[in-house]
Amino acid sequence: MGNSESQPIRNSDKRTARRDNAELFNAAIWRYRGDVLGPLPQPFEGPSGDDCESEHQRVRVCVRRRPLFPHERRAGEFDVLSRAGNDAIxxxxxxMRPDCRNLLINHHSFTFDRVFDEEATTDEVYSAEVLPLVRRAAAGSVAATVLMYGQTGSGKTFTMAGLHSRLCDDLFASLSPADEVTATLTELGVGGARDLLRGGDVCQVLADPATGTVEPLPCAEVRVDGATGLRALFEYGASLRETAATGVHDASSRSHAVFRLHVQRAGVPGGSLTLVDLAGSEQRIDADSHSSERTRESAAINASLLALKDSVASLNGGGEFRSAAGGRHPLTLLLRPSFERSSEAGRQGSGTVIIATVSPASKDTEHSLNTLRHAAAM
Structure with a gap:
């Protein structure tokens, strides 16, 4: 794409250049959508997490994009994401080109198990990808896992909160009064692991060599009586999450939250459902607005996300789930039993779903690319 004006475009950072030339960029993107992508795809009718029976696929990876907000449009932002079919974005x-005069657009395409566009509701995401896992966990013998991953401000925590609210009723609807549900809530941050149900007390993520189980210790495990109690526990845990101001969001999650539900049914091996709200990913592009403490936190967060990506990629490639750093990385160590047990259920469908959330705003282009590249590698 070239700039037709003879006057040179002033040299500026990428975000400013996008806003200054929003009209030209936006017009070119719409031409690409019409010429290359064609008509918008129909609603997704392919396999969901409930009926996908691939022997080799152990982890489903989906993407949800949020809408462009009115205040972003008023600020000169434009939409840089396009859904290409039901499984690509x-x-x-x-x-700007290196001459700082002409404009350029690179179109990067990524393929996943499913892509939810801005019109998809949280109900649709839940019904397609999470409800099947809730039912399997309630039936016993399956360790189901849901991970939310994405840039701060991309709708990650919003989506997870919606999933929390919806699964409460469905989980207990599948159980009898004699069945038991217990819960643990662990926060993993730059300072290590903390038990949020014990006031944030420090704990250690330890593996039992005899049984292979991995749990944070010491850690409170509380009994949950009914959907109302579980919903209240989710809300309580969310209020305790460690947050800090970032350049994107004034309540950015600066830690990983691991909420694990254990289901015990008479005569059936126990099942579990692990819900992981991963910390908002930060990039070097925002480092100028970070304190030294925020910079250290960002480095630790990105290191843990990289370890998780490598471990899951090994699992989906037909290998075993690897715990990084010789099994000492808290995040991958804590998730290892869930992934290992989900692999045993692989022939019945994936026991794990990763939902990556992305922002369509032009200012977030680098963040969205970073999220999608990591998710595509899983």
Whole structure:
């Protein structure tokens, strides 16, 4: 894409250049959508997490994009994401050529198990990808896992909160009064692991060599009586999450939250459902607005996300789930039993779903590319 004006475009950072040339970029993106992508796809009718029976696929990876907000449009932002079919998404990376005069768009395409566009509701995401896991966990013998991953401000925690609210009723609807549900809530941050149900007391993520189980110790495990109690516990845990101001969001989650539910049914091996709200990913592009403490936190968060990506990629490639750093990385160590047990259920469908959330705003292009590249590698 070239700039037709003879006057040179002033040299500026990428985000400013995008806003200054929003009209030109936006017009080019719409031409690409019409010429290359064609008509918008129909609603997804392919396999969901409930009926996918691939022997080799142990982890489903989905993407949800949020809408472009009115205040972003007023600030000069434009939409740089396009859904290409029901399983692909394109990022339109708008930038200036090295001569600082002409404009360029690189179109990056990524394929996943499913892509939910801005019109998809949380109910649709839940019914397609999470409800099947809730039912398997309630039936016993399956360790189901849901992970939310994405940039701060991309709708990650919003989506997870919606999933929490919906699964409460469905989980207990599948159980009898004699069945028991217990819960633990662990926060993993730069300072280590903390038990949020014990006031944030420090704990250690330890593996039992005899049984292979991995749990944070010491850690409170509380009994949950009914959907109302579980919903209240979710809300309590969310209020305790460690947050800090970032350049994107004034309540950015600066830690990983691991909420694990254990289901015990008479005569059936226990099942579990692990819900992981991963910390908001940060990039070097925002480092100028970070304190030294925030920079250290960001480095630790990105290191843990990289370890998780490598471990899950090994699992989906037909190997075993690896715990990084010789099994000492708290995040991968804590999740290892869930992934190992979900692999045993692989022939019945995936016991794990990763939902990556992305922002369509042009200012978030680098963040969205980073999220999708990591998710595509899983």
């Amino acid at each position: 394109v990022v339109h990376d708008c930038r």
